[in-house]
Amino acid sequence: MAKISLCDRCNFYAHTQLLVCAVHPYGPEWGVCSDFVSAELWKPDDPQSYDPAMESECGWHPIFTGKCPECRTPFSRMRLPPEQWRCKCCGWEDDL
Incomplete structure (x- = not known):
């Protein structure tokens, strides 16, 4: 196939x-x-144009990038965004 x-x-x-x-x-x-x-249930508007050097005040957050801001591990986009963000690889947590 x-x-x-x-x-x-x-x-x-x-x-x-x-x-x-x-x-x-x-x-x-x-x-x-x-x-x-x-x-995918959530995604950035234009993932091809994402540039880490041009991050805005909140542009670093996984809801915009789809990746952990510490280790860049991708979060699943096949599920709704979590209420509490936590990276399974490095342990990063959202403070919000």
């Missing part, structure tokens, strides 16, 4: 080894999927 990296984050992904998704059972052709619908 021709599963691509976006498949794991798509609403149509089947989460089974028997087929990739409901739209493309054997995976999208040519490694590109025009039917991708993000299953």
Whole structure:
């Protein structure tokens, strides 16, 4: 099957080894999927333009970056943002 990296984050992904998704059972052709619908519940407006050097007063927070501000470990975007942010790798906690 021709599963691509976006498949794991798509609403149509089947989460089974028997087929990739409901739209493309054997995976999208040519490694590109025009039917991708993000299953992520939160994300920065433009993750490609994120620049740590240009962080605003709150731009460092994981709700904007998706990563721990201390060790840069990514937080899951497949669940709603937590009320209390805590990194499982380094132990960083949000003081808010």
